[in-house]
């Protein structure tokens with residue numbers, strides 16, 4: 166790859182990540198599944214399980230349909246205190262596999278603000294992504310969220 | 326009367342002057358959820374008293390030397406698999422000067438050395454080494470009469486029932502099978518009937534008293550009202566075949582089950598009563614999360630079994646979990662969901678169990694509200710310590726067990742709690 170290719174790839178993937186953060190932080194949850202491929206995977210697992218190679222996590226979706234179901238449940242079925250996330254993402258490393266696939270890794274920190282207006286650090290962790298180039302642009306084939314903050318404060322209602 | 330006398334009078338007054346207006350467990354003064362004095366007494370009389378506390382699955386520590394750090398109440402303890410394959414548990418406090426001995430959450434080691442001065446212990450908790458015990462050159466070391474045997478770690482009674490490990494501070498508590506009792510054992514047998522595999526845990530930290538969660542798992546009344554996932558996507562109705570059974574000896578343990586009845590007509594009843602639960606028009610695009618593979622004699626969709634004081638054994642569809650409930654402060658508890666499957670799971674069934682982890686835990690479709698609900702009680706009752714909760718549902722038929730519309734299990738719990746706590 167030329168350095169221009171690299172620059173374009175970085176630009177595209179950085180863009181995907183920024184959109185990902187933006188939909189979650191700005192209550193556009195319905196747009197969240199669209200950032201994945203149809204058969205995309207999303208999971209959020211505690212670091213202790215990831216380190217021990219154990220599969221269990223908080224959310225596990227193995228299709229875009231399951232992701233839409235999760236959002237529908239968040240909107241219509243589940244009860245929780247209204248809240249806002251703010252993601253801080255850093256340390257993005259991109260490892261191209263071929264022209265249309267790449268791995269991405271980055272660190273994240275999520276601040277959660279509750280109804281009273283109190284803001285707390287909700288979760289620290291990292292993203293491990295497999296991304297693919299599709300006719301609609303780059304999409305997540307899989308996103309594995311590995312969180313360090315093992316004890317989830319009260320509940321997790323919105324994907325991280 | 327001087328100021329001095331006044332303060333003396335205050336000191337003499339019992340710090341636990343808590344009044345339960347009824348002895349049937351139907352009126353609970355809210356101060357039991359926020360009082361530091363109650364919390365302290367619980368640690369001594371319940372967790373460090375005549376009870377067995379769930380500490381681990383055997384499947385978490387299958388190999389000799391495996392260990393896990395955990396808690397009984399808020400006392401840090403370690404449970405180990407010793408070199409001969411037996412189980413041991415000890416308080417995680419070095420017998421020298423009190424440092425927390427084992428600092429790792431899990432691991433494998435046949436000896437445990439304290440960080441501070443390198444005193445060394447075996448898996449059973451015996452003291453096996455003291456550096457410079459005999460001194461060095463002209464430096465004296467430990468006195469010659471120092472007895473290594475007398476300075477082991479504080480050992481706990483430990484036993485396992487069907488792969489569930491319990492430990493106790495008490496020398497006089499009944500044997501574990503007796504403690505579990507004749508009503509509860511068959512229900513544990515039902516879930517733990519063949520070898521299991523540990524699949525990992527998730528943890529939840531809630532700003533509420535632990536007993537609010539214990540009430541919650543004895544409260545079938547809330548299931549279809551608080552957890553709207555059930556009804557939004559049409560999973561379960563009150564009209565299922567139901568059981569709510571307390572332990573007959575003391576009523577501290579209980580089992581709630583729900584089994585689907587095929588021609589269910591209770592939807593109409595919901596509509597008639599105009600309960601918010603009945604939502605039409607929502608459906609899951611991928612309802613495999615609600616799959617159900619028949620693997621038990623009775624096809625229960627829900628099995629929620631609380632074993633006092635810190636275990637809830639759960640089967641929801643094909644999701645199998647041992648929840649450990651740990652008090653952290655009067656207004657804080659931690660909940661640890663230990664997920665498992667069976668050793669002989671097909672790959673498809675294992676995948677289904679992993680998928681159904683979506684239903685339970687801190688982000689569970691049908692459980693995320695529980696922690697929130699207990700927090701709402703904690704907040705609502707903060708300055709209302711002398712007021713009482715009202716637990717009258719099903720009071721007219723106290724012996725009815727084929728119901729989900731009851732607070733009977735909670736009442737049984739509170740009656741025995743008062744005895745245990747000498748309140």
Ligand code: FES
Pocket residue numbers: 419420421422423424439440441442443444
């Ligand atoms: S405190 Fe453990 S060796 Fe000194």
Ligand SMILES: [Fe+2]
Pocket residue numbers: 541547548552691692695
């Ligand atoms: Fe619940």
